[in-house]
Amino acid sequence: MKKLRAGIVGCGGIANAKHLPAMEKCGLYEVVAFCDIIPEQAQETKEKFGSSDAKVFTDYRELVKEDLDVVYVTTPNRSHSEISIAAMEAGKDVMCEKPMARTYAETEKMLETAKRTGRVLNIAYQNRYRPDSTYLKEMCKNGEMGDIYFAKAHALRRRAVPTWGVFLNEEEQGGGPLIDIGTHALDLTLWMMDNYEVASVTGAVFHKLSQQTDQGNAFGNWDPEQFKVEDSAFGFIRMKNGALIELESAWALNTLDVDEAKTSICGTKAGADMKDGLRINRIHHNTQTVEIPDLSGGGVAFFAGEEKSAADVEQELFYHIVVDGQEQIVKPEQAAVVTAFLKRYTVQQRAERQFTLIEGKGDYGGKKIKTAAV
Numbered sequence: 001m002k003k004l005r006a007g008i009v010g011c012g013g014i015a016n017a018k019h020l021p022a023m024e025k026c027g028l029y030e031v032v033a034f035c036d037i038i039p040e041q042a043q044e045t046k047e048k049f050g051s052s053d054a055k056v057f058t059d060y061r062e063l064v065k066e067d068l069d070v071v072y073v074t075t076p077n078r079s080h081s082e083i084s085i086a087a088m089e090a091g092k093d094v095m096c097e098k099p100m101a102r103t104y105a106e107t108e109k110m111l112e113t114a115k116r117t118g119r120v121l122n123i124a125y126q127n128r129y130r131p132d133s134t135y136l137k138e139m140c141k142n143g144e145m146g147d148i149y150f151a152k153a154h155a156l157r158r159r160a161v162p163t164w165g166v167f168l169n170e171e172e173q174g175g176g177p178l179i180d181i182g183t184h185a186l187d188l189t190l191w192m193m194d195n196y197e198v199a200s201v202t203g204a205v206f207h208k209l210s211q212q213t214d215q216g217n218a219f220g221n222w223d224p225e226q227f228k229v230e231d232s233a234f235g236f237i238r239m240k241n242g243a244l245i246e247l248e249s250a251w252a253l254n255t256l257d258v259d260e261a262k263t264s265i266c267g268t269k270a271g272a273d274m275k276d277g278l279r280i281n282r283i284h285h286n287t288q289t290v291e292i293p294d295l296s297g298g299g300v301a302f303f304a305g306e307e308k309s310a311a312d313v314e315q316e317l318f319y320h321i322v323v324d325g326q327e328q329i330v331k332p333e334q335a336a337v338v339t340a341f342l343k344r345y346t347v348q349q350r351a352e353r354q355f356t357l358i359e360g361k362g363d364y365g366g367k368k369i370k371t372a373a374v
Contacts, residue, residue, distance in 0.1 A: 004319060007033035007068045007092075009060045009083050010075035011045035012165055014097055018126075019072055020049040022311040028319040029070075035063040064090040070322060073097060076165070076172040077179065081106035084121065085113045093120035093322045099183045099342065100335040102174035107336035114332060122318055122328060123335035125187045127261045129313040131295040132278040133188060136265075139272070139280070140192050146269030148193045148243065153185035154259035154274075155249040160218040161231070162251070168227045176229030178205070179342050182249030184261040187330075187338050189247075192265055195239050196337045203235025209252040217252070237341065 006029045008015050023029040031050050035057040036042035042056045057063045064071060064087045071087035073080055073096040081101040084094045094114075100123050101107045114121040127133055139145055155177060162180075166172035173179060190196060210227040232250035239245070264273035270282035280291040308316075320326040 002323065003028060003030045004069040004322060005067060006031045007063050007066060007071045009035045009063060009071060009073050011036040011041045012074065015072065015074040016045060018311050019074060022315040024049060025312060026315050028316065033057065033063050033066050033068060035060050061086060064092060068092050070095060077102050077174045078172045081110055084110050088113045088117045088119040088121065095122050095124060095318055097124045099179055100332065100339050104336065104340040107339050111332055111336060120322055121332045122321060123330050123332055124314065125184065125330045125335065126310040126314040127184050127188055128191060128329055129310040132274055135293055135295060136192060136272055136278060140194065144270060145265060145267035145272065148265050148267040150243065150266040151189045151193060151245045152264040153189040153245060153247045154262040154264065155181040155185040156253060156255060156258050157251050157260065158255060158258050159216050159252050161222050163219045163222045168222065168229055170228040173229065176231065177249040177251040178230065178233040181260055182233065182247060183338055183342055185263060186247055186341060188261065189245055189263040190338065192263055193243065195241065195243060196334065197240040199238045199240045201235055201237045201341060203233065205230040205233040207231060
């Protein structure tokens with residue numbers, strides 16, 4: 001089987017912890033180019049994951065000139081759009097980390113470039129590939145949930161503020177937990193509902209704990225002076241059909257009700273949540289029931305089933321999208337709508353800032369979308 005020649009732009013944590021190990025595991029890629037503004041970091045990543053003749057760059061514009069099939073964009077959010085566009089213009093297919101970009105205007109440029117060049121633009125919302133996510137999506141597609149009219153997108157940590165890289169830098173990232181982990185939860189929720197037509201959004205961001213010095217943080221103490229993004233954010237999204245989504249996200253919040261990259265949905269036939277594994281609640285024979293599907297995927301005695309993470313599935317699927325023309329599960333038009341939702345109230349970085357979604361441009365499935373002004 002032909003291996004795809006891959007280049008990596010951004011040799012930080014997400015490349016080293018998620019993409020590259022999964023690419024190596026599936027054996028479908030040969031990573032021949034590494035780029036980072038810190039050359040030592042690119043060199044170190046090359047030595048760990050690169051081919052014997054792999055090259056190191058500090059300028060992505062030089063990397064995209066190489067003989068590559070695909071380019072992975074795993075940089076801070078600020079540069080997702082410009083690097084993805086440059087790669088597609090150079091004839092490369094692209095895997096771009098989430099969120100798609102910092103602004104909806106940037107996503108529009110990415111979509112236009114992908115359409116004009118005919119290149120694949122895939123956004124790394126890998127949580128769609130989890131067993132609980134795929135099982136619930138099939139139920140939704142089959143109408144087993146009925147009309148989904150209320151949902152919650154969960155992305156809450158008690159004290160797990162990322163202290164490395166540029167996570168706390170608003171200019172580089174465009175926001176804090178909402179754009180970092182809230183984006184996964186919202187993507188899952190919208191995907192389950194298959195509803196991207198928005199009427200309005202209201203909510204607030206908070207900077208209530210970021211300046212505290214008694215922190216108890218899972219990743220070690222953060223520097224309050226460097227903490228320029230929100231520590232939590234909450235919102236309500238009203239869809240054109242009347243459905244409502246409640247969105248909650250936090251890196252630091254005094255709560256024991258923690259969940260990340262999960263959704264809860266309520267339909268006219270059944271409801272579901274991911275609180276304790278996937279749980280389906282419904283009425284059966286006039287009785288309240290709760291179903292917990294066995295999604296372990298285990299084998300029989302002496303023949304254990306192969307365990308694949310969502311990141312593993314993502315890399316295999318991307319290969320077949322590029323090589324075989326397989327349909328994308330994460331469509332970039334959908335990812336663009338997620339960016340539009342999240343952007344408006346993460347950039348201002350003021351406590352309890354109110355925001356409103358206004359009429360904008362956008363198209364998904366031939367339907368007009370209301371998107372945030374950015």
